[in-house]
Amino acid sequence: MIDESVVTSALSEALRTGGEFAEVFAEDRRSSSALLDDGKVEELTSGRTRGAGIRVVVGETTGFAHTSDLSEAGLAKAARAAAAAARGGGGGRQMVALDRVDAPSPNEVEVLPETVAKATKVELLGRADEAARAAGSAITQVSARYADGRRRILVANSDGLLAGDDQVRTRFAVSCVAVGDTGMQTGFESVGRPIGFELFDEYEVDALARTAANRALTKLAAQPAPSGSMPVVIGPGGGGVLFHEACGHGLEADLVAKQASVFRDRVGEQVAHPEVTLIDDGTMAREWGAYAIDDEGRPAQRNVLIENGVLTDYMWDLLRARKEGRESSGNGRRQSYQHLPMVRMTNTYLANGSEDPADIIAATERGVYVAHLGGGQVNTATGDFVFGMSEAYLIEHGEIGPPIREGNLIGNGPEVLAGIEALGNDFAMGSPGTCGKDGQGVPVGDGTPTLRVASMTIGGTAA
Amino acid sequence: MNPEELLEIAERIVGWGRDGEQIEAVVGHSQETDVRVYEGEIESLSVAESQGVGVRVIANGRQGFAHAGTLDTDVLEETLAEARDNAVFGSPDEFFGLAEPDGVAPPELDLYHEALLEVSTEAKIDMALELERAVQAGDPRIVGVESADYGDAVGADAIATTTGIRSSGRDTSCYLTAYSLASENDETQTGFGFSVGREPGTLDVAEAAADAVERATRMLGATQPPTERVTVVLDPFVSAQFLGIIGGTLSGEAVLKGRSLFADRLGDQVAAAGVTLVDDPTNPEAFTASDADGEGLATRRNQLIGAGQLERFLHNSYTGRRSGSASTGSAVRGYASTPGVGCQALSLVPGDRTPDELIAGIDNGVLVQGVSGLHSGVNPVSGDFSTGAEGLRIRNGELAEPVREITIASTLQRMLLDVAAVGSDLTWLPMSSAGVTLVVAEVTMSGA
Numbered sequence: 033m034i035d036e037s038v039v040t041s042a043l044s045e046a047l048r049t050g051g052e053f054a055e056v057f058a059e060d061r062r063s064s065s066a067l068l069d070d071g072k073v074e075e076l077t078s079g080r081t082r083g084a085g086i087r088v089v090v091g092e093t094t095g096f097a098h099t100s101d102l103s104e105a106g107l108a109k110a111a112r113a114a115a116a117a118a119r120g121g122g123g124g125r126q127m128v129a130l131d132r133v134d135a136p137s138p139n140e141v142e143v144l145p146e147t148v149a150k151a152t153k154v155e156l157l158g159r160a161d162e163a164a165r166a167a168g169s170a171i172t173q174v175s176a177r178y179a180d181g182r183r184r185i186l187v188a189n190s191d192g193l194l195a196g197d198d199q200v201r202t203r204f205a206v207s208c209v210a211v212g213d214t215g216m217q218t219g220f221e222s223v224g225r226p227i228g229f230e231l232f233d234e235y236e237v238d239a240l241a242r243t244a245a246n247r248a249l250t251k252l253a254a255q256p257a258p259s260g261s262m263p264v265v266i267g268p269g270g271g272g273v274l275f276h277e278a279c280g281h282g283l284e285a286d287l288v289a290k291q292a293s294v295f296r297d298r299v300g301e302q303v304a305h306p307e308v309t310l311i312d313d314g315t316m317a318r319e320w321g322a323y324a325i326d327d328e329g330r331p332a333q334r335n336v337l338i339e340n341g342v343l344t345d346y347m348w349d350l351l352r353a354r355k356e357g358r359e360s361s362g363n364g365r366r367q368s369y370q371h372l373p374m375v376r377m378t379n380t381y382l383a384n385g386s387e388d389p390a391d392i393i394a395a396t397e398r399g400v401y402v403a404h405l406g407g408g409q410v411n412t413a414t415g416d417f418v419f420g421m422s423e424a425y426l427i428e429h430g431e432i433g434p435p436i437r438e439g440n441l442i443g444n445g446p447e448v449l450a451g452i453e454a455l456g457n458d459f460a461m462g463s464p465g466t467c468g469k470d471g472q473g474v475p476v477g478d479g480t481p482t483l484r485v486a487s488m489t490i491g492g493t494a495a
Numbered sequence: 496m497n498p499e500e501l502l503e504i505a506e507r508i509v510g511w512g513r514d515g516e517q518i519e520a521v522v523g524h525s526q527e528t529d530v531r532v533y534e535g536e537i538e539s540l541s542v543a544e545s546q547g548v549g550v551r552v553i554a555n556g557r558q559g560f561a562h563a564g565t566l567d568t569d570v571l572e573e574t575l576a577e578a579r580d581n582a583v584f585g586s587p588d589e590f591f592g593l594a595e596p597d598g599v600a601p602p603e604l605d606l607y608h609e610a611l612l613e614v615s616t617e618a619k620i621d622m623a624l625e626l627e628r629a630v631q632a633g634d635p636r637i638v639g640v641e642s643a644d645y646g647d648a649v650g651a652d653a654i655a656t657t658t659g660i661r662s663s664g665r666d667t668s669c670y671l672t673a674y675s676l677a678s679e680n681d682e683t684q685t686g687f688g689f690s691v692g693r694e695p696g697t698l699d700v701a702e703a704a705a706d707a708v709e710r711a712t713r714m715l716g717a718t719q720p721p722t723e724r725v726t727v728v729l730d731p732f733v734s735a736q737f738l739g740i741i742g743g744t745l746s747g748e749a750v751l752k753g754r755s756l757f758a759d760r761l762g763d764q765v766a767a768a769g770v771t772l773v774d775d776p777t778n779p780e781a782f783t784a785s786d787a788d789g790e791g792l793a794t795r796r797n798q799l800i801g802a803g804q805l806e807r808f809l810h811n812s813y814t815g816r817r818s819g820s821a822s823t824g825s826a827v828r829g830y831a832s833t834p835g836v837g838c839q840a841l842s843l844v845p846g847d848r849t850p851d852e853l854i855a856g857i858d859n860g861v862l863v864q865g866v867s868g869l870h871s872g873v874n875p876v877s878g879d880f881s882t883g884a885e886g887l888r889i890r891n892g893e894l895a896e897p898v899r900e901i902t903i904a905s906t907l908q909r910m911l912l913d914v915a916a917v918g919s920d921l922t923w924l925p926m927s928s929a930g931v932t933l934v935v936a937e938v939t940m941s942g943a
Contacts, residue, residue, distance in 0.1 A: 114714025
């Protein structure tokens, strides 16, 4: 993407006015997508962005500039702007010679999407449309989207680090509308992996489309969700969103340092049931949040956050770790070269428990079973979080009963962690997600076994 | 880059069109400064310039699109070639077509304030520092300011088509925002405040700080109330978010594709009589005001709901043509996407009572000052909504204790009919809808 000598001179330029640390992050991203809606392939879209972000650190201050001009002159100009923004300093730091060390990628790509004919990608859309409509005459609208992306990055810094990664992602999503006596309902399903077009050897788009269609059809018969607090059983897979929100964000070191986390000063404490082990793992092969290096050049790691119910550590990026005199945990990520990195999750999951999931449901007299979760949101300072239930059922007398309409659940992170009272042995990863923080979105994965939380508040309308 | 230079680039691309092809080129450029301070120091200072181009090609009744994040000539050529190639694989649709000049004159708006360019970076940093100090000093229970930011942008864009559209413009914008942390008896609450404008001189540090302090401190001591059905009063910041979602259901695209819950309701009473909903990007008060839409047509005032009656849907060229009407100047997009249909500056026509007067008339209710999980809790197709919320109880006409960990739920259809009053406090916000205090009866509040 850029010559090593060009990177070296940009770093030297960035340090010239007294910076203590300088970094060049270059990115070349290509994307393609195809959308079918209303029975027609509406459009194919191709995108290309390329550029570099340069940061210079002096004391507590980070200066940042970015450019889409990757020439020596373009980078030098951005380096000067970043150095000026960092306001100089007495550092006078010398550049350490770059030493290229590439980490192995957890993801192997067999068929680069850019080598696949557009007609082949479009053909998947038609199949999904047909399969969804065949699922029931009540299906009145279908949209299907194919998307792939390739992101090549190069990171170099004044400590001599030089590393790169070639990140490929392929994704397919189907969304359906069903119409019945109760109005319209929607159903959604998606798959995605950090691999190439071989994704479709693993997943049949017809089956995905049927799942999406059936979610919409099921909800036509759904009754209003209950309101108030009761036990909640979360099915395997998508329940990871719960932990992403309930405690994942609160374990990000940047928020902890600013006193904006309820988990501040709680390392070493028992925060959950002794069977609860929560892990953030950027090396998890072929999962949506996996990569070889983070966006600061640090190899991805497996980080145990909660072990047997005890809070063991937070997640770290480079700057926050330097301050504490420790190493980054490989969680420094950014949306693009136009953004500064910060602490982000990768694949966050709750490890398997020991109970038979059927027993967990049978032992629940009355509650809600959430089979598929939507997105969520958290206030890390108070711990209050919400997440949506996009497919859920009532549990009555230990059995899964009628479907309920969509709604949010609300809870408090530390309380929900303490309230986990049963963990199944049926661990699964969920759907690919995008996590938003401070205006930046990055791909993340999550997973859980079946589990029961003693009490959460269901935001329905029924008494 | 100025709008004329961008228009020249767009025209150059359009000039490469072949016989039988329609081409649209959208070019954008922006220059941004962002300052974040923390504990009296600059935490980060970013200066950035970015640009991009989007090209849409329609040929043989099929459409293709491509975009790129640079404006080098070879990239422009590659982007056009890619869009052209993409058009081969789309399905034919007789209604595809670019916008055509429709004779509507664009409004004269004053969106570009030269004064912003004359403000030094030092002065911008000082504003962020001043904001942080003002929040910190606002109340002894404020224990931290998670972030205090100043940001600004100078943007320019241009659009040209083979159908004769030529449009370009530029604008300036700036903002201050603070996130505060208040603490008492081992409990922490958060708040935020902001101020937006077109030049730094109009930003109000004191007001942004006061909001951030009040929102956090008044939540201290909040508890989870029992579940009940109550009257809710939505704070302007909250009502604006709901309006945005309702506006989305009135897009011609949602209607044509069978995804709008109001599809067959034109002429029906869909809201309480006090509800008049207008999308008006020609309003100079709107932070999102604009003289042209995403296809280069002049923006215009569109009344969607008048005294509770559904009057109109919004359209871009495609949905207008396909529904047998015309574009309402409501194409929305960035350079990296094809035009969708959407609201640009949506607002309710305000009522005549202040928020205090409205609250004084409520015996049992909740003032909702913040909602969370809107993206997962509102289904704009079915109309079901359920969102996390926090705020203050209203008892006997007065604000009472704070409540948290609640959800409010209803359907969008019911909520519009249950609007009991619209406040007089219309506030333009940095989003495509304005806020106003809104009283909604019969909403389920879930709690303990």
